[in-house]
Structures are given as C-alpha cells and as structure tokens.
Amino acid sequence: MTTEIRPLKIVIVGHVDHGKSTLVGRLLHDTGSLPEGKVEALRAMAERRGMPFEWAFVMDAIQAERDQGITIDTAQIRFRTARRPYVIIDAPGHKEFLRNMVTGAAASEAALLLVDALEGVQEQSRRHGYLLSLLGIRQVAVLVNKMDLVAFSADRFGRVAEELRAYLAGLGVEPVAFVPISAREGDNILAHSRRMSWYQGPSVIQVLDGFVPAPRPVDRPLRMPVQDVYKFDHRRIVAGRIESGRLRVGDEILFSPSNKTVRVKSIEMWNVSESPEEAVAGQSIGITLSEPIFVERGEIVSHLEQPPMETTVFRGRLFWLGEKPLEVGRSYTLKLATTEAQVTVEAIERVIDTSDLSSRPADRIERNGAGEVILRTRRLLAVDPHETNPATGRFVLVEDYRPVAGGIVSMDGYPDQRRLVTVRATNIHAVGHAVTREARHARNGHRGGVLWFTGLSGAGKSTLALALERELFARGYQVYVLDGDNIRSGLNADLGFGPEDRAENIRRVGEVAALFADAGFLAISAFISPYRADRERARRAAGEAFHEIYIHAPLEVCERRDPKGLYRKARNGEIPEFTGISSPYEPPEKPELVIPTHELSPEECLALLVRYVEDRFRL
C-alpha cells in the first residue's frame, strides 16, 4: 500500500483556444490516468456526432459545454506521475469566465500558462499572468503550444517566449521554464520531442515534477481567525483554523480587534487519545481559555508580540468581477478571514491596464478590471499586510450576495491604530457631574434605581413591567422599561443568540440600566437573564440602586401558558438553547422581591410591585 502523498494543486491558464483543455486530455492520457475505455468511448461519440475527435472532450463532460464548444467552469482532474499525484484545475480562457479562473487559480500552488505559438501573446494571456501574480502564485511555467502549426520553429518559440517573459518580469513573476509543445500531437509532454531537437529544457512532466509544494506557514507569526465560540457541554470552546504559526497550551494570546489578553488553557480535539499540547498552521482546532472573556467570531488570535495591525482604513489591490462597476463612495461587504464589515470606497488610486501594466486615474473599475483603492470601515479591523501574512491580508468584497472582488491588503502609509485604542481605554476617568444625585432626586420626588426583573419565558416579566411602567408614570415617576425590543434593535443589534452574545446583551443592559438610575430614573428591565453571574455583574454596575425581582412561575405553568408558542418549538428542537428546556435557568438566591405569578392574579402582582416601589423609592 502506497502512502498518502498530498497531490500538488496546479492550474492551467491562458487565452481561449490556446489549448488548455487539449493539454489536460493529453496529460491524463499520457500518464495513464484515464479510466479504461474513456478515450475509445469519446472517439466513438465524436464519430456518432460526425465531428473530429478532440482531446478536450475528456474535459468536456457536460452536454452544454460540448454544444457551446467552450469550457465553462473550473474542474478538478487528477493524475499521477512517477513522482507524485496532481490535481489540475482547468481554468477556461473565455473572458466571461474569469471568476472561474480565479476560483481555480486561487487554490493552486503552481501554474502552467499556455500560449499559442501561432497567435502569440493575447489579452487573456496577460490578464491571467496578472491575476496569478495578484493571487500570489509564484511558481509559473510558460508552455508555448501548437508548435506543429509553426513548423516547430525555434525562432518563433523564442519570440513568443520573450514577449511573455518581459511582461511577467513587470509583475515580478519569473517563470521556472519556457517549454515549446504540441499538446495535440504530444510533443515535449512526457518525453523530449525529436521534432524539436533544438530544445534542451525540461518536458512538461519534468516541469511539473520540479514544482515545490507550498510549505505550510508554521514559522510565520500565529494567526487564528475565530470561526465560532461553542458551548455544547461544560466547555466553552473557541474554534478556528490556525492560518499561520503555532500555538501551545499556556501561551498568552491576544484577541484582535477587541484587544483582550488571556491564556490558552487547553487545546480541544475529539476522538484523540490525549489532547495535544501544541497545534500548528493548517489545523482546525478549538481552545479553551483561562478566563471567561467575551470573544466572538471574526477576531484574530495572535501572540502578544507580533500581533496583526488594527485599522479602519487600508489600501486594497483588487480585481473586479462585479456586473456593475466599482465606484467611489459605494459600500460593499468586506470579508477578511472570518470577519465581515461594511466598507466604503474612499478613493480609487489607479486603474491598471493589464495589457501593458500601465495605470491611470479613474473613478470606476469595470468588470474584469484591476486597480488600487482605499477602503474605509466604521469599526476597527485586524489585518496584516499581504506580504507579511497572506491569509489575514486578503479580502473579498460582496455585493447583492455575490463576491464581486478579491484583493490584497497594503498598509503602506497607514499607521497601526491599536495604540490609539489602548491609550484611549486607559485615559478614561469618571466625570464628576455638576448636578448632584440628590438634586435630581429632589426634583423628581423619588430616588433612581434599577428594577431588575428575572424569570422564565412566560412568567409574566414583560406584561408586569409594562403595567408597572404605566402605573408609576401615572403616579409621577420618571420610569422606563428596557426590554428586548428597544435594546435588541439598536444598542445590541450586533448581537446574536449564542451564549456569549446573550451574556454580552445582559451586560450592556445592566450598564444602561445603571446609567438610567444614575440619571434619576427608575429603569425596569425585563430580560430572562438566566445566569447568576450576569445578574451579579448588573448589580455591580448599579450598586445600591439595584433591586432584583424574581417574577416566578414554575416551568410547567410557563409551558402551559406558552403565549408565543416558543416552548412548543423548543420541545421540537426548532429553537436551540431555550431557557428551561435545553439551557439552564439559575433562580436568584436572595432576590429583593419575589412575585409568584402562578399564585396571584395580575392585579395582585401589580399591587405588590407598586407598594414595593412606593416604599423604597418615594422621597
């Protein structure tokens, strides 16, 4: 049994009809990689349809393709030389299908750039060369095809090769070889062709076998974009793939852009005999942390030294695939590693003409064009300049759900803004108000405070909160209900319903309620707030003014009431992590007040609450 060697991923690019598909068919055939009977079947099919056999048929397995005569999409084909296995990604040259070429080329470790000896270098030959350089494909070989059509002329070969060499040099791409071939006839594919004895260089197979697999960037600085935070059991696991570097248990790590520091408690893996002490670039892992800090998808884990940069603005070199042109002032969704943000095109620095690499100023970039733009976001992003760390230094722009651009980050001329945030955070001092608390209370006729309702869904929190608000307002109180609707749609619009987001939701509500109390208001909050720790934090924010009120009804009662049908859905598994069903509710240990809504009428409950408020808050 042979061992598992990783196949090398290569892409074949070039102008339409310069012979990419033919070359693929040829390679498959000459290396003995085709299923038995495939070529015979295709020859028979061609005969049936009264057309000459083409090697490209091997690729064109789709009816539509055969009819249209152009390869429409990226396809992956495998073959094997004596040295190792390969996956080839056929990247069609038709202009309309540039996005497919990008899809294929971005995943490759090396590229074969095909050019027709007779037609010479064409528009797409150049554009593809340009994209290879932008996509970071550094191993390129140029194959000058259809040498049979130019009588295997060394002179013609030399001229075509030279033209392409000059162009690629302008991009900083230096091909490892220039090979004269005939894909259709099989010259210089596997072995040297006797018809081109003037050529001493490697055959196509030798070129392929000479490519080096892309090394995994284990020696670059650690980058692990957070994909998600899980709490399926007692563990709270931060999940992601290490894009570069290595990470060890006990390491002090930094989350960016939130700028939080913590230690790695463990590296989690399922179905392994013992959990690992170290993980490296390429691995999809999970980690647990020494402290329960709030982190979320989109942040980047690094070590304290060598962190990514933080910024709200950067320069992007991009190619544009959108139907509508890219324009100054427009906004797009940026995806960078696992982060998403709205970006606005602040300026187009230049548009690049890929036919001669000249550039000019412009206010738009058209479809299939390339250029350099300044992108600005509202919130801080963690990024790397592409040359220092590709995985966190490249981005995709999305418009109308579809990816419309790919680009790489340059931070030339832009400072790291991390310093700014760190300094800002340590510079804050509590502001001494000119108006005293007593003065506010005296004017209102009552003290400020937080009435923190907690209890199961269906226990009656919202109903009672609103009834109490109406009643107290009528009695001259400055009173305001904080509930899911007015908080979730604005202040907390960025939060979801995962455990961390819920905790953060409650933390913010606690802070806002405390501000209301400080301003002299009675703030009534009506959130389930199932966790003691979260409620304790809210209590700390408001201090003395905090009153925990347990709106209590047993689970069975709440479930029977089920005003919004939520329990039923939760029981059917349609709502994950539903409090009381699939997620815990921790009742208060020492609430200031308990309202047992299953034993009292709504009027009785309200009366209890009003009396409580009048006793404690009225001056």
Added chain:
Amino acid sequence: MNHLDELEAESIYVLREAFAKLDRLAILWSLGKDSNVVLWLARKAFFGHVPFPVIHVDTGRKFPEMYAFRDRYAKEWGLRFIREECPPIEEVDPTLPPAARAAARKTLGLQNAIRKYGFRGLIAGIRRDEEALRAKERYFSPRGEDNSWNMKDQPPEFWNQYMTDFPPGTHVRVHPILHWTEVDIWRYTKREGIPVIDLYFSKDGKRYRSLGDMDITFPVPSTASTLDEIIAELEATRIPERAGRAMDHEAEDSFERLRAAGYM
C-alpha cells in the same frame, strides 16, 4: 500534518463556516460511506456533538443492512434524526429513464423536507471525483427556489470565502468533502475506525463500491474483504466508481437533468 489531516482540517473549516453562517441547517444522510464520513467530521468539528438535524430522505428501497446501520448509529451518536419519506413513484416525471426517475423521486422527497422544515442549508457528502459534473461544484452552492442548480452562473469561490448570504427563497448545498477522493474516504474510514456497512466488502467475488437503492445499485467484481484490500484495489483500478449505478449509463445527460432539477 499528513494528507488526511489536511483534508480533514479543510472539511471541518467548511462545516464550521456553515454552522456559523446558516440558520436552519441539516445534514443529508444517505447512509453510504461518504455521508458517514461527513457525519464523523461533523462530530469532530463540534467536539462530539452534531448541533443540527440529520435527515434521511428515505426511498424505502435501501438494503436492510443500511436501515440497521442507520437505526443503530442515529441512537449511538445521539443524532437529532429526521426521516423523510419519498412520495410514490407515480408523482414523478414518466419521461425519465427508470433509474433516473427513481432518483428524481428522491428529489421530490428532499423538496418536501426543505419545505416542511424550512432548511436554508443542506450539507451533502458529494466529491468532485465522483463524476465529471460534480467536478464543477463549489463548497457552498446556492440553489434556486425550485432547487435548481445554475451550473453556468456560479459565484466565484476562493480564499475560503464562501457564499453564505443569499436571497430569500434560495438555499445552499454545503459540500465539506468536495476535495476528497474515493480512496481518501476509505483511508480515513480506516484511520478513524468509522463503522462500515458490510455490503462494501466482497462476498462471493463481488462487493458494492457505492450504495444506492436496492434495485438500481449493483455489486462490482472484487475480492476486497477488508479496508486495506479495498484501498489497494482502488489504487490499482481505473474503473469509475459509479460503474455499478444504473442511472449513469442510461443517457449522457441524465445526471445533468437531475442536477439542474436539484437532485444532487
């Protein structure tokens, strides 16, 4: 990291992206070797849990061994299991050749499930190397309201950025093992100790390479009766995997018609 580790890490990444970005997600479990690997990868990705439903679109014509396997592991692995029964064959386009028609019936069953549960993401265990058409697939492949796949207008997909937002009415197929080959599947199955249905092993000189409905899947000649022997056999063969599937031989375009209709 060896080759299998890299394949696994990529698949886990895709699964986690799907879970993070798509609500109403489910795994399609066909009970075959590929979807068993996908389930296994999901358990790895989510640390022993499969945090979304696992759905079997049941034609009622699978092998008894497959049903036994399903019932056992649905329980043992703590899966949130859903069985969706396919509608009767009479409801399916009679102009299709018989095997393709049977497959189209499965499409209807799947469409019913999508409607019933409102799934917006379906994870499926297809591989690019299975047949030429699948070679064109993306990891995240949006499907239209009628489940159709617009092969010629696929979004670009690169740098691990997938199409995770899409217009109302569409859903996405997620293909976490798109980049695996048949022999990768078996090597991984062996390394991980993933349970295997006996039908894949040779009996009386024949074994199944691919398992579909009983009446349209046929065993191929083989003496491989252990995982090692299967792996060795696949390394030597050039016969395509789906040789034992009737549908593939019916018409050059039957795959394509089914694909466009959302079958695959």
